[in-house]
Amino acid sequence: MAFTIALIGRPNVGKSTLFNRLVGQKLALVDDQPGVTRDRREGDARLGDLRFTIIDTAGLDEGAKGSLTQRMRAQTAKAIADADALMFIVDARAGVTPQDKMFADLARKADKPVVLIANKSEGKHGEAGTAEAFALGLGDPVPISAEHGEGLSDLYDALAALMPEPVDEGDEADGAPEAGDEATRPIRVAIVGRPNAGKSTLINQLLGEERLLTSPEAGTTRDSIAVDVQRQGRDFRVFDTAGLRRRSRIEEKLEKLSVADTLRAIRFAEVVVLLMDSQNRFEEQDLRIADLVEREGRALVIAVNKWDLVERKGGEIATLREDAERFLPQVRGVPLVAVSGISGEGLDRLMKAVQEAYAVWNKRAPTSALNRWFEHAINANPPPAVSGRRLKLNYITQPKARPPSFVLFCSRADAVPDSYKRYLVNSLREAFDMPGTPVRIILREKANPFEHKRKKMR
Template identity: 60%
Template sequence: MFTVAIIGRPNVGKSTLFNRLVGKKLALVDDTPGVTRDRREGLANLGDLTFKIIDTAGLEEGDSASLPGRMRAQTEMAIELADAIFFIFDSRVGLTPDDRFFANLVRRANKPLILIANKAEGRVGGAGAIEGYDLGLGDPVPLSAEHGDGFAELYAALREALPEATEAPAEAGEGEARPQFGEDEDGSELDITKPLRIAILGRPNAGKSTLLNRILGQDRLLTGPEPGLTRDTIGIDLEWRGRKVKMFDTAGLRRRAKVEDKLEKLANADALRAAKFAEVVVLLLDATIPFEKQDLTLADLVEREGRALVIGLNKWDLIEARGSKLSELREAAERLLPQVKGAPVVPLSGETGDGIDKLMEAVFRAHVVWNKRIATAKLNRWLAGALEQSPPPAVSGRRIKIRYMTQLRARPPYFILFGNQLDALPASYERFLVNGLRKAFDLPGVPIRISKKTTDNPYKDRATRQR
């Protein structure tokens, strides 16, 4: 695996780019210069490329014993460790004397270098990107790390800078260059050495604390008939069948219009934060009054946050005619929650402990699916069949053309389509693709993200692109 270091003066957007490439907010981001001091490493995903990325402190001049000097030493070590360099400048500000000074530093490193004109959105940013040619470091790649623009061009530039390490597929096609995907294998980002983070969400008095107490085997959390006993989000470490788990009990969430108390507002914010940083969310419903409007709102929130979802039907011991009732509720889940189609629905009782084993098994399975990576070759074989079965519609007499797709990252599964006129691709066709992916690659109960890039094929060589 190759390594790329992100270099530049303070406040040009290095940490924002780092967070975008690793797919999570690992690095602090603020308008104040100098927030990053140590170098930070992460696993980056760009198209079908996976590599180590190093975020560094903003380069500043200073004595070696001073704080800026020690920060610069960390950055120089990152340059030494890297196989390639992303050198960033702020295209809205344009080139500064510091940019020119440190451009000489990275030039002396004699390593493959990609010049990035960050914050290139808008006319001012676009004009400022052109100044990058003055550095003599090659063609600048206009990018907006904050808004996610320009990453197809960055992908192509990285392929060109490290051709052997990135192993570009061969070209072929009917009159145009198209990628040939090898028989690569499916993968996963699952790391079972790390505790699985699980948040339990639900309306007040759904039995969240009672359930967690039963899982723990002790009265760790305050419970009672009064709704709203839990205010703080409580995180508890435990082991379940030999697997490390961190479970978060959260405040019961009511509709926003009914929340007037400041303390409840803070508790709600804390609960939503727990859902955001969890990997799997158990949405606990009261089986006697399931799928209330607030339940559906919470499920939608889980989907928007990109978490895997498991639906727990608590108080199942109070239900009669359980077989027919379970079938009815599973059909309701499919109908009411199409955005997380196939999410497991598990009947249980926090009071008696029935069904908890099945709930935890469903959580572990959902976590595996959430981490799943699908081989590019398999994706494009499936895509060819889907396009043949139902081609995209025509727009203004020209048919939308989808060339190929790749999985950008997992957690949740996130795919990119490349082709022509994809901005005009109807939402109904995108749903057709999402449902097809879910069925073909067994992705139940997790959000599926698709983004579209209308751009030249990044596998074309540079000469072809410049003609």
């Protein structure tokens, strides 16, 4: 198991900036506003030849019992308990504060190795604060600048002294899956939806623990947090995301960053679960999110949450499916599951639907069957004449899956009506059993073998 280090400290000392620096990419949201990080986030870090797991945490702060701040601190406490060592960060420019002293005591009580880091120490302004950090009694402070990458060699020396044994340089550095591991590699699943749809509660129920911060308050989740879930013998990498509101309602910079993080999670995912509130389903924003997922070419599953609050009269599921067909014709046949993040109802059905949607998303049509379908489709409904000239569709091929994509060679690509392309897409779905997943048809004009003669005549 990888050596694990938790980043701890009061709000706004640069924990997320250092986290992004060590994992080599901007995974955690960073802003000047204190308290941006709420959930704990894990990442694979590297510094020189050192490889370890790093946990970014919420800023240690006091809060009333039962408050959001208190639950954030509980998440940080869990990260400290799970870690093998701690990196305690102070702001060298601000100097040591009473909060720093209080939480330095907490770090000592954890009875784990601690590396004291004086961040933001670039220039002369940080020298005094770095000197003050000696008084915390956690050893010599390591002056760094996480933003500018200064002092990382000293940090390397401090971390190397904590590692239980040298890292074998022959080990795989990135843990990337081999080409033949597709069947066992975790399926990347993003849970998306409007604010307060119950995304974090649902994922906690899948995990069987309070891993993600939840609250009745809308907008609790800010970062896209990835967790590993095993269900029905299959591994999943599930991303909790910030709620997506209409663009006109997004005013704060921090919410814009959260939305951008959610959009990145959608693009990185293979299957997207659109979570709707059973009391307010198929609202305009839900339809916009579903359309976004289809345009991004990701497999889609619709989950209607808080099903435990619905009065059961019979036929509710059939009504949901009819609504999905009416509101979302672009993903006809999309899997739809009723669930409850509180009780756990329907979660096995949901994860089975995710696996099935993933399989359809990876589907390839056999060439011979595709040719037979194409001939039957154009005979049953020939392409229309445009401007008095008949359109000629020559042949079709599937160059790739993920999502299923087809190239149709024809005489005049720009003249093929959208209605006829929709007919071909729907016919493909039905013929090759590809419900719900995006299907792409790309039109290309076949080269005219007599074009060179026409040019000579001119």
